[in-house]
Amino acid sequence: MHILLNHINKFIKIVLLSILSVFFVSSSNAELSVEEIIKSRQALFSKNYSTAKRVQALSSKGDFEKAKKLMIEMSENYKVLIDLFPENTQEGFDTEALLTIWDEKDDFNALMQKASDDMTKLVSVIEDADDIRGTLTKFMWSNCKACHSRYREEH
Template identity: 30%
Template sequence: MVRRLTAALAAGILTVVAATAVMAQADVVKERQTLLKQFGDLTKPVGGMLRGSTPFDLATVQAALDAYVKNAKVLPTLFPEGSDSDPDTEALPAIWTNKADFDARFAKLGTDAAAARAAITDEASFKANFPAVVRNCGGCHDNYRQKN
Protein backbone atom coordinates (compact mmCIF):
# COMPACT_ATOMS: atom_id res chain seq x y z
CA MET A 1 0.00 0.00 0.00
CA VAL A 2 2.76 2.43 0.93
CA ARG A 3 4.67 1.53 -2.23
CA ARG A 4 1.61 2.20 -4.39
CA LEU A 5 1.00 5.49 -2.65
CA THR A 6 4.65 6.46 -3.06
CA ALA A 7 4.60 5.47 -6.74
CA ALA A 8 1.38 7.40 -7.33
CA LEU A 9 2.78 10.44 -5.54
CA ALA A 10 6.00 10.28 -7.56
CA ALA A 11 4.04 9.97 -10.82
CA GLY A 12 1.90 12.94 -9.80
CA ILE A 13 4.96 15.04 -9.02
CA LEU A 14 6.56 14.15 -12.34
CA THR A 15 3.36 15.10 -14.17
CA VAL A 16 3.24 18.47 -12.42
CA VAL A 17 6.92 19.12 -13.14
CA ALA A 18 6.48 18.19 -16.80
CA ALA A 19 3.37 20.36 -17.15
CA THR A 20 5.15 23.26 -15.46
CA ALA A 21 8.09 22.92 -17.85
CA VAL A 22 5.75 22.96 -20.86
CA MET A 23 3.95 26.03 -19.53
CA ALA A 24 7.28 27.74 -18.82
CA GLN A 25 8.42 27.07 -22.40
CA ALA A 26 5.18 28.58 -23.74
CA ASP A 27 5.62 31.61 -21.48
CA VAL A 28 9.19 32.19 -22.63
CA VAL A 29 8.09 31.99 -26.27
CA LYS A 30 5.32 34.54 -25.65
CA GLU A 31 7.73 36.82 -23.77
CA ARG A 32 10.33 36.81 -26.55
CA GLN A 33 7.62 37.30 -29.17
CA THR A 34 6.34 40.32 -27.24
CA LEU A 35 9.80 41.89 -27.07
CA LEU A 36 10.54 41.20 -30.73
CA LYS A 37 7.15 42.61 -31.75
CA GLN A 38 8.04 45.70 -29.74
CA PHE A 39 11.24 45.96 -31.80
CA GLY A 40 9.15 45.86 -34.96
CA ASP A 41 6.63 48.40 -33.70
CA LEU A 42 9.41 50.80 -32.72
CA THR A 43 11.32 50.28 -35.96
CA LYS A 44 8.41 51.00 -38.34
CA PRO A 45 8.23 54.78 -37.76
CA VAL A 46 12.02 55.02 -37.66
CA GLY A 47 12.18 53.19 -40.98
CA GLY A 48 9.80 55.79 -42.37
CA MET A 49 12.21 58.47 -41.19
CA LEU A 50 15.08 56.74 -42.99
CA ARG A 51 13.05 56.62 -46.20
CA GLY A 52 11.95 60.23 -45.78
CA SER A 53 8.24 59.37 -45.64
CA THR A 54 7.97 60.32 -41.95
CA PRO A 55 9.40 63.50 -40.41
CA PHE A 56 12.51 62.99 -38.28
CA ASP A 57 11.77 62.83 -34.56
CA LEU A 58 14.76 62.43 -32.25
CA ALA A 59 12.66 61.24 -29.28
CA THR A 60 11.17 58.39 -31.35
CA VAL A 61 14.61 57.33 -32.53
CA GLN A 62 16.00 57.44 -29.00
CA ALA A 63 13.08 55.39 -27.66
CA ALA A 64 13.74 52.71 -30.28
CA LEU A 65 17.45 52.64 -29.54
CA ASP A 66 16.85 52.48 -25.78
CA ALA A 67 14.56 49.46 -26.28
CA TYR A 68 17.14 47.75 -28.51
CA VAL A 69 19.85 48.23 -25.89
CA LYS A 70 17.64 46.99 -23.05
CA ASN A 71 16.05 44.04 -24.83
CA ALA A 72 19.23 42.89 -26.57
CA LYS A 73 20.47 41.90 -23.11
CA VAL A 74 17.27 40.03 -22.21
CA LEU A 75 16.36 38.28 -25.46
CA PRO A 76 19.17 35.67 -25.56
CA THR A 77 17.91 34.33 -22.22
CA LEU A 78 14.46 33.80 -23.74
CA PHE A 79 15.66 31.08 -26.10
CA PRO A 80 16.36 28.18 -23.70
CA GLU A 81 16.86 24.64 -24.96
CA GLY A 82 13.55 23.04 -25.82
CA SER A 83 11.67 26.26 -26.53
CA ASP A 84 11.87 25.52 -30.24
CA SER A 85 9.12 22.93 -29.89
CA ASP A 86 6.37 25.50 -29.35
CA PRO A 87 4.11 25.45 -32.43
CA ASP A 88 3.78 29.24 -32.35
CA THR A 89 7.50 29.96 -32.63
CA GLU A 90 9.20 31.09 -35.82
CA ALA A 91 12.60 30.36 -34.31
CA LEU A 92 14.73 28.02 -36.38
CA PRO A 93 16.68 25.12 -34.82
CA ALA A 94 19.86 26.90 -35.96
CA ILE A 95 19.52 29.12 -32.88
CA TRP A 96 20.33 26.19 -30.62
CA THR A 97 22.94 24.60 -32.85
CA ASN A 98 24.80 27.91 -33.16
CA LYS A 99 23.84 29.58 -29.87
CA ALA A 100 27.15 31.42 -29.50
CA ASP A 101 26.65 33.23 -32.81
CA PHE A 102 23.00 33.92 -32.01
CA ASP A 103 23.89 35.42 -28.62
CA ALA A 104 26.75 37.41 -30.16
CA ARG A 105 24.32 38.96 -32.64
CA PHE A 106 22.19 40.29 -29.80
CA ALA A 107 25.29 41.60 -28.05
CA LYS A 108 26.30 43.40 -31.25
CA LEU A 109 22.80 44.84 -31.62
CA GLY A 110 23.01 46.22 -28.09
CA THR A 111 26.49 47.65 -28.63
CA ASP A 112 25.58 49.19 -31.99
CA ALA A 113 22.35 50.64 -30.60
CA ALA A 114 24.17 52.19 -27.63
CA ALA A 115 26.78 53.72 -29.93
CA ALA A 116 24.07 55.08 -32.23
CA ARG A 117 22.17 56.46 -29.23
CA ALA A 118 25.25 58.46 -28.26
CA ALA A 119 26.00 59.56 -31.84
CA ILE A 120 22.54 60.53 -33.10
CA THR A 121 21.70 64.14 -32.35
CA ASP A 122 19.99 65.24 -35.55
CA GLU A 123 18.64 63.92 -38.84
CA ALA A 124 22.02 63.80 -40.56
CA SER A 125 23.65 61.78 -37.77
CA PHE A 126 20.54 59.57 -37.66
CA LYS A 127 20.82 58.73 -41.36
CA ALA A 128 24.53 58.05 -40.94
CA ASN A 129 24.26 55.81 -37.87
CA PHE A 130 20.90 54.09 -37.71
CA PRO A 131 21.21 51.81 -40.78
CA ALA A 132 24.04 49.88 -39.12
CA VAL A 133 21.78 49.14 -36.17
CA VAL A 134 18.91 47.72 -38.23
CA ARG A 135 21.27 45.61 -40.35
CA ASN A 136 21.68 43.53 -37.19
CA CYS A 137 17.98 42.66 -37.37
CA GLY A 138 18.14 41.44 -40.95
CA GLY A 139 21.20 39.29 -40.31
CA CYS A 140 19.49 37.53 -37.46
CA HIS A 141 16.19 37.10 -39.33
CA ASP A 142 17.99 35.63 -42.34
CA ASN A 143 19.70 32.94 -40.27
CA TYR A 144 17.43 32.27 -37.31
CA ARG A 145 13.80 33.01 -38.22
CA GLN A 146 11.40 31.03 -40.41
CA LYS A 147 10.42 32.79 -43.60
CA ASN A 148 6.71 33.53 -43.82
Protein backbone atom coordinates in the same frame (compact mmCIF):
# COMPACT_ATOMS: atom_id res chain seq x y z
CA MET B 1 9.86 72.68 -16.97
CA HIS B 2 6.86 70.43 -16.34
CA ILE B 3 7.36 68.75 -19.74
CA LEU B 4 11.02 68.11 -18.97
CA LEU B 5 10.12 66.49 -15.64
CA ASN B 6 7.56 64.29 -17.40
CA HIS B 7 10.18 63.17 -19.92
CA ILE B 8 12.70 62.45 -17.17
CA ASN B 9 10.06 60.54 -15.21
CA LYS B 10 9.12 58.45 -18.26
CA PHE B 11 12.79 57.77 -19.03
CA ILE B 12 13.43 56.60 -15.46
CA LYS B 13 10.39 54.32 -15.63
CA ILE B 14 11.61 52.79 -18.90
CA VAL B 15 15.08 52.18 -17.48
CA LEU B 16 13.70 50.66 -14.27
CA LEU B 17 11.27 48.47 -16.20
CA SER B 18 14.10 47.29 -18.43
CA ILE B 19 16.30 46.46 -15.45
CA LEU B 20 13.46 44.63 -13.75
CA SER B 21 12.73 42.74 -16.98
CA VAL B 22 16.33 41.60 -17.22
CA PHE B 23 16.30 40.50 -13.58
CA PHE B 24 12.91 38.82 -13.86
CA VAL B 25 13.70 36.92 -17.03
CA SER B 26 17.14 35.73 -15.98
CA SER B 27 16.13 34.76 -12.44
CA SER B 28 12.80 33.13 -13.18
CA ASN B 29 13.25 31.51 -16.57
CA ALA B 30 13.15 28.13 -14.88
CA GLU B 31 9.75 29.00 -13.42
CA LEU B 32 8.21 30.04 -16.75
CA SER B 33 6.51 27.48 -18.93
CA VAL B 34 7.81 26.77 -22.44
CA GLU B 35 4.77 28.54 -23.83
CA GLU B 36 5.37 31.65 -21.69
CA ILE B 37 9.03 31.82 -22.73
CA ILE B 38 8.27 31.45 -26.44
CA LYS B 39 5.43 33.96 -26.31
CA SER B 40 7.63 36.38 -24.33
CA ARG B 41 10.38 36.31 -26.93
CA GLN B 42 7.87 36.63 -29.76
CA ALA B 43 6.34 39.65 -28.04
CA LEU B 44 9.74 41.28 -27.51
CA PHE B 45 10.80 40.76 -31.12
CA SER B 46 7.45 42.13 -32.27
CA LYS B 47 7.79 45.10 -29.93
CA ASN B 48 11.31 45.80 -31.18
CA TYR B 49 10.07 45.75 -34.78
CA SER B 50 7.24 48.20 -34.14
CA THR B 51 9.59 50.33 -32.04
CA ALA B 52 12.19 50.30 -34.85
CA LYS B 53 9.57 51.64 -37.25
CA ARG B 54 8.78 54.41 -34.76
CA VAL B 55 12.51 55.15 -34.34
CA GLN B 56 12.82 55.53 -38.11
CA ALA B 57 9.78 57.81 -38.35
CA LEU B 58 10.87 59.99 -35.43
CA SER B 59 14.46 60.22 -36.64
CA SER B 60 13.34 61.14 -40.14
CA LYS B 61 11.32 63.99 -38.65
CA GLY B 62 14.27 65.12 -36.51
CA ASP B 63 12.60 64.18 -33.22
CA PHE B 64 15.77 62.64 -31.86
CA GLU B 65 14.96 62.81 -28.15
CA LYS B 66 11.91 60.56 -28.49
CA ALA B 67 13.80 58.30 -30.90
CA LYS B 68 16.73 57.95 -28.49
CA LYS B 69 14.46 56.80 -25.67
CA LEU B 70 13.08 54.10 -27.94
CA MET B 71 16.59 53.09 -29.00
CA ILE B 72 17.55 52.55 -25.37
CA GLU B 73 14.40 50.49 -24.85
CA MET B 74 15.29 48.32 -27.85
CA SER B 75 18.84 47.89 -26.58
CA GLU B 76 17.55 46.56 -23.26
CA ASN B 77 15.09 44.25 -25.04
CA TYR B 78 17.93 42.61 -26.97
CA LYS B 79 19.72 41.87 -23.70
CA VAL B 80 16.57 40.24 -22.32
CA LEU B 81 16.16 38.15 -25.47
CA ILE B 82 19.47 36.39 -24.86
CA ASP B 83 17.90 34.56 -21.91
CA LEU B 84 14.69 33.63 -23.73
CA PHE B 85 16.11 30.72 -25.74
CA PRO B 86 16.63 27.85 -23.28
CA GLU B 87 17.05 24.34 -24.72
CA ASN B 88 13.49 23.28 -23.96
CA THR B 89 11.96 26.02 -26.16
CA GLN B 90 13.07 24.81 -29.57
CA GLU B 91 9.59 23.75 -30.70
CA GLY B 92 5.94 24.52 -30.28
CA PHE B 93 3.66 27.47 -29.78
CA ASP B 94 4.18 28.80 -33.30
CA THR B 95 7.83 29.57 -32.74
CA GLU B 96 9.52 30.73 -35.92
CA ALA B 97 12.97 30.23 -34.42
CA LEU B 98 15.22 27.91 -36.38
CA LEU B 99 17.18 25.19 -34.61
CA THR B 100 20.28 27.04 -35.82
CA ILE B 101 19.87 29.29 -32.76
CA TRP B 102 20.66 26.41 -30.43
CA ASP B 103 23.30 24.92 -32.74
CA GLU B 104 25.06 28.30 -32.84
CA LYS B 105 24.05 29.62 -29.42
CA ASP B 106 27.22 31.65 -28.87
CA ASP B 107 26.88 33.30 -32.30
CA PHE B 108 23.19 34.03 -31.70
CA ASN B 109 23.90 35.53 -28.27
CA ALA B 110 26.72 37.60 -29.79
CA LEU B 111 24.30 38.93 -32.42
CA MET B 112 21.76 39.90 -29.74
CA GLN B 113 24.54 41.63 -27.78
CA LYS B 114 25.76 43.38 -30.95
CA ALA B 115 22.21 44.54 -31.69
CA SER B 116 22.00 45.93 -28.16
CA ASP B 117 25.40 47.63 -28.43
CA ASP B 118 24.58 49.05 -31.86
CA MET B 119 21.38 50.61 -30.54
CA THR B 120 23.43 52.30 -27.83
CA LYS B 121 25.87 53.56 -30.47
CA LEU B 122 22.96 54.78 -32.57
CA VAL B 123 21.85 56.98 -29.67
CA SER B 124 25.21 58.76 -29.78
CA VAL B 125 25.49 59.23 -33.55
CA ILE B 126 21.97 59.73 -34.91
CA GLU B 127 21.77 63.49 -34.43
CA ASP B 128 25.04 64.14 -36.26
CA ALA B 129 24.41 61.69 -39.09
CA ASP B 130 24.49 63.11 -42.61
CA ASP B 131 22.44 60.17 -43.85
CA ILE B 132 19.74 59.27 -41.29
CA ARG B 133 18.40 56.36 -43.34
CA GLY B 134 21.89 54.90 -43.90
CA THR B 135 22.78 55.28 -40.22
CA LEU B 136 19.57 53.52 -39.19
CA THR B 137 20.32 50.75 -41.66
CA LYS B 138 23.86 50.32 -40.34
CA PHE B 139 23.06 50.32 -36.62
CA MET B 140 19.49 49.00 -36.49
CA TRP B 141 18.03 47.35 -39.59
CA SER B 142 21.16 45.36 -40.50
CA ASN B 143 20.94 43.49 -37.19
CA CYS B 144 17.27 42.71 -37.81
CA LYS B 145 18.14 41.39 -41.25
CA ALA B 146 21.07 39.32 -39.96
CA CYS B 147 18.88 37.62 -37.36
CA HIS B 148 15.94 37.03 -39.71
CA SER B 149 18.07 35.60 -42.49
CA ARG B 150 19.97 33.20 -40.25
CA TYR B 151 17.75 32.35 -37.29
CA ARG B 152 14.09 32.73 -38.32
CA GLU B 153 11.82 30.69 -40.58
CA GLU B 154 10.95 32.32 -43.87
CA HIS B 155 7.50 33.79 -44.22
